[in-house]
Amino acid sequence: MSTRLNWLRAGVLGANDGIVSTAGLVVGVAGATSSSTALLAAALAGLLAGALSMASGEYVSVSAQRDSERAALAVEERELAEQPDAELRELTGLLAQRGLTEEVAREVAEQLTAQDALSAHARVELGIDPEQISNPWHAAGASCLAFTVGALLPLLAIVLPPVALRVPVTVVAVLCALMITGWVGARLGDSPVRPSVLRNVAGGGLAMAITYAAGSLIGRSGI
Numbered sequence: 142m143s144t145r146l147n148w149l150r151a152g153v154l155g156a157n158d159g160i161v162s163t164a165g166l167v168v169g170v171a172g173a174t175s176s177s178t179a180l181l182a183a184a185l186a187g188l189l190a191g192a193l194s195m196a197s198g199e200y201v202s203v204s205a206q207r208d209s210e211r212a213a214l215a216v217e218e219r220e221l222a223e224q225p226d227a228e229l230r231e232l233t234g235l236l237a238q239r240g241l242t243e244e245v246a247r248e249v250a251e252q253l254t255a256q257d258a259l260s261a262h263a264r265v266e267l268g269i270d271p272e273q274i275s276n277p278w279h280a281a282g283a284s285c286l287a288f289t290v291g292a293l294l295p296l297l298a299i300v301l302p303p304v305a306l307r308v309p310v311t312v313v314a315v316l317c318a319l320m321i322t323g324w325v326g327a328r329l330g331d332s333p334v335r336p337s338v339l340r341n342v343a344g345g346g347l348a349m350a351i352t353y354a355a356g357s358l359i360g361r362s363g364i
Contacts, residue, residue: 159291167299172356184296196285203277
């Protein structure tokens with residue numbers, strides 16, 4: 142359940158990034174020009190660049206984490222082979238620190254070692270589950286998909302309505318979407334909903350206001 146919640150939270154954050162970054166981009170371009178081609182090109186470029194950036198960043202990050210976990214497991218496996226008695230004493234001490242008596246901790250350590258010594262040390266000593274080593278491809282794909290789903294909303298909102306309604310429709314759609322992602326994120330994290338929603342809406346609204354103002358200035362300057 143904890144793993145699934147972490148994935149869901151990451152998905153919500155990825156979608157939120159897609160919404161805010163793409164909305165800021167297209168609203169900024171809309172402030173400078175009413176060209177449908179320019180808006181669509183900017184929206185697609187923002188979606189692709191953002192999704193690929195999220196995917197590559199997540200892949201690199203999780204790959205580094207996986208390499209560290211594998212290296213730690215390799216060291217632990219070597220120590221178990223070279224000095225099993227010392228490792229048993231270490232596991233006994235770690236279990237005793239969690240509230241077990243010395244006798245019970247010794248018995249539990251012996252049973253865990255007999256069953257799967259590496260798994261026992263990995264979980265108790267390293268905090269690693271050898272059966273759930275992070276997969277960078279899964280993380281990259283999930284981040285890319287979440288960002289893309291979030292980015293599609295401002296993309297469609299800016300290119301489908303009539304010219305006069307593009308920015309208002311986009312702003313309303315984005316703020317509503319940010320309210321939803323803020324609510325979902327708060328519920329998944331078991332935190333207060335109202336502050337989460339307000340932060341989300343305020344951050345997205347500020348991003349769109351700043352980029353629209355910048356785009357408008359560029360449009361008026363004739364650059």
